[in-house]
Amino acid sequence: MMNTNGLLQSKSDANIDLENRGYKYGDALFETLKVVNGKIFFWEDHYFRLMASMRILRMDIPMNFTMEFLEEELLKTVEANNLLKATVRVRLNIDRGEGGKYLPLEETNINYNITVEAHHQPFYGNLPYEDYIVDLYKDFYMAPGFLSGLKSNNKTLQVIGSIYASENQLNNCLVLNTNKSVIEALNGNLFLVKGDVIKTPPLDDGCLKGVMRKQIIDLLKNNPNYKFEETSISPFELQKADELFITNVIVGIQSIGKYRKKTFANNVAVDLIKLLNAKLRLT
Structure with a gap:
């Protein structure tokens, strides 16, 4: 119905x-x-x-x-x-x-x-990630600005990007804006971890104003263990990162296992999933 x-x-x-x-x-x-x-x-x-x-x-x-x-x-x-x-x-x-x-x-x-x-998953769990493989999608780019961040029915880039990922045996792709900054994944926002610093692109880079993005940012801003930065991410930073993860309200946090020749850990993601589930149980 x-x-x-x-x-x-x-x-x-x-x-x-x-x-x-x-x-x-x-x-x-x-x-x-x-x-x-x-x-x-x-x-x-x-x-x-x-x-x-x-x-x-x-x-x-x-x-x-x-x-x-x-x-x-x-x-x-x-x-x-x-x-x-x-x-x-x-x-x-x-x-x-x-x-x-x-x-x-x-x-x-x-x-x-x-x-x-x-749907099968009531709360957010530590999803398998070692074989979760991504690459850059470079056939088309998003324009920076707030219109790109709307959850509108115009999702052409995400559709053809998903076809590209399937054809190349990828689980997902990372999207670039016209300034060649990495702004998000095809189905969620992107976070990058390097040491105790966690970054995510700002909204004016053209990324989605994600609801789960907001939850994760709220958790990070109140956490003394991490330094949070809302700043542009260049493709060169991806292979230097300790962790990369994608967020959306359905899966919560999906850690990335491989980007090109680089493999990643997921320690921070596991910590944030626990904090996220605790927040949900308290509300």
Whole structure:
């Protein structure tokens, strides 16, 4: 079952208007959420990121789009799929409705739809990483700036980058911006560890404003064992690093095992996973 503007229906019964702006122009945003036993992880951060992104795209936010309303719709959809006592991956999609060309019609209806699928991992674990291999994706580059950091439906680079990774027996690729700085992985934010210093690219380099990125930064800023820097990362730094790891809300932290001829440890990642799970149990 999926939720289209509050209507629960089977996926086979759901139809998308060919004039839908999300379909025609990618004029849409989405949030990927993790729900465990009816609890949405980091819901407040997801909600405020979504509202900020809608404002940047000049979408008229409906009056009923409160945090409480959308949370209720999300959990209603989870319950309709008999997954309220399970671990679930949820996608909340927002589009600007139908009509117009590049310029939307003066009056458009903001649509939302919600889909869910079962997920196997309730809390964040120490995932296998020794054979998790990445390389740079250099066919196309992201433009620096905040538009690149929106979680919009325009994910062409990530799609063809994922095809490239599959064709080259890679688990993931690292993305560069037009300044040739490393900004993220195809499916999450990137952190680099060298000694007690942990770096992640700044948002104005063009990386995603990730919800899990925010959680990890909060943990690092309050941890006396590490020095945190939000700064650009050059490709030359990757092979000098002690650790590299990728973050997103579904897997939490995925350590990288190999980049070209360099292999990495994952000691810091293991420490942060423990702190992250402790934070979740306290909230």
